[in-house]
Structures are given as C-alpha cells and as structure tokens.
Amino acid sequence: MNKIDIYWIGKDENDEYREIEKHFLKLSNRYAKVSQTAVINKDILKKQSSGNNISDIQNSYSEALNRYNRNDFYRVVLDPRGKDASTEEFAKIMKNRDKIQFFIGGAYGFSNEFREGANLKLHLSSLTMSHKIAKIVLLEQIYRGLTINSNHPYHK
C-alpha cells in the first residue's frame, strides 16, 4: 500500500478546513496510507513576526522540514514556479511510487536549497493560495490520483 506523507508549515488548527481534510484523508485511506504533519517552531514564529529578511525566514522553514526528509521517499515540493500538471498527470506522478512526501511551504515559500533538493517541483495554480486552501486542493488531487490509478470512479 502506498504511503503518502504531507508536511506543511503552520499550526495544527481544529477548524472548518480540518473537517474537509479529514473527509479526503478518510476517502484516500482506502487506497493508501495518507498522513499530514503540521510543522512549526519558535524560530519560525519569531522570524516571521519580527520581519526578518525573506531568506532567513525561508531557512527557518528548511531547518524545520529537513528533519522529515526521507531519501527512500519521492519528494515533491509545491512551488509556484514548478511543473504544471493536470489531474491525469498528477495521477501519473503518484503511480508506481510507493512512498511519496509532499511539502507545502510557509507564507514566504521555500529556500532555493530546499526546493532544489526535491525530486519534483509541482505547481498547483498560478494563483497565490493560503496554505490551508493549497492543502485542500492537494488532498483532493491525491484522492483523485489514487482513484484514477485504481480505476475506480471519483466519489465525493
């Protein structure tokens, strides 16, 4: 069974987005083990709020995320400058890959180093979305990809 782990910079909040996330995680978990981890620490919060320069903030994200990097996983970074993909292309990316990690950056994006270390930079939209909305979009695509790769119809 596929293992898909999502990491994102932000707090774990019990809000209406969480309900939608749970819905897609439940649907996806028929096909794969999908989990998500909120990544945040004092260094990130301090640097974001005190208006440090962008690269300092990005480096604080990288430092927090680096500990989750697994070389035995296919690593995908969500990046506005990344590859544009249709849902069918997204499904192909997931196909035959047992272990996948997705990383969603914070408000200031990723450092170049972190981005270049990934196997794939993927673009969800040219629009700037809040990380909560980006996560919903990603979770739906993961579910759609899993159903496509299993030849099952998409059910809401």
Next chain:
Amino acid sequence: MNKIDIYWIGKDENDEYREIEKHFLKLSNRYAKVSQTAVINKDILKKQSSGNNISDIQNSYSEALNRYNRNDFYRVVLDPRGKDASTEEFAKIMKNRDKIQFFIGGAYGFSNEFREGANLKLHLSSLTMSHKIAKIVLLEQIYRGLTINSNHPYHK
C-alpha cells in the same frame, strides 16, 4: 462599491465549505458587495443522473444560467482552457470594473455557446477541482484582488 455576483451549478448545502465561504464573503464585503447563488433545477438533475450525452447536460446548465446573464456586468466563466492568471493579474481583471459576474459550471463544464458568450474565460488551475473547492479558491482570489486594489494588506 463594486458588485460581484457568483453563480454556480449545484445545490446550496450547509456544510464545512459554507463556513469557509462565509468567512471570505464577510472579509470581501468590506470592499464590495459579493454574493453567490446556487443554480440547480430538475432538468439538470435528471439529465446528469440519467447519463444523457454531455452536450445535453451542458445545455441544461446554460439554460439555467442564462437567466442570470446581465449585459451590464463583465462576465467571467471559469474554464480549464481559459486564461491563466496570477493573483496580481486576477486583481487587474477586477480593477475598475464595477459589476462582475463569475460563473462556475457543473461537473460536465459549459457549453461552447455559453463559454463564448462571456467576456473572459479564466483558468484557476490545470487540476480538475470539485466545484466546492473551485469556489473556495475563487472566493479567496476575489478577496485578495479586492485588498490589492485597495492597497490593503491581506488578512486571514
């Protein structure tokens, strides 16, 4: 004050998406009158469920939406084959346009005729999104666009 009306094919459901929609509508209504209208009728439901051919289903959407068409509004149709836009470009589309209508199609998209009748075909993402998720993405962009055009910072 700008007037922005969103029309989408679907039922009006009181679910977790609705909470997120209300959040963005409330934020946007500081800058503009933003409203949304769920459009559905028996003909659409019948044609969708009985597996009519796609153009019949699309025509049932068009018929239902046509009565909302207003020539004094700038009419935008969400369309996967439409113009790709960044958030800044999206804001420019809204700028200096007092009255805007956005149309979100049903599961089978729009008829060519309806699409070609619009002032703009706009692409949110190359990914296929449920109409509920597309609506959240659109509502956030409307809010972002309004803040950009008012030189206000984006607040969650």
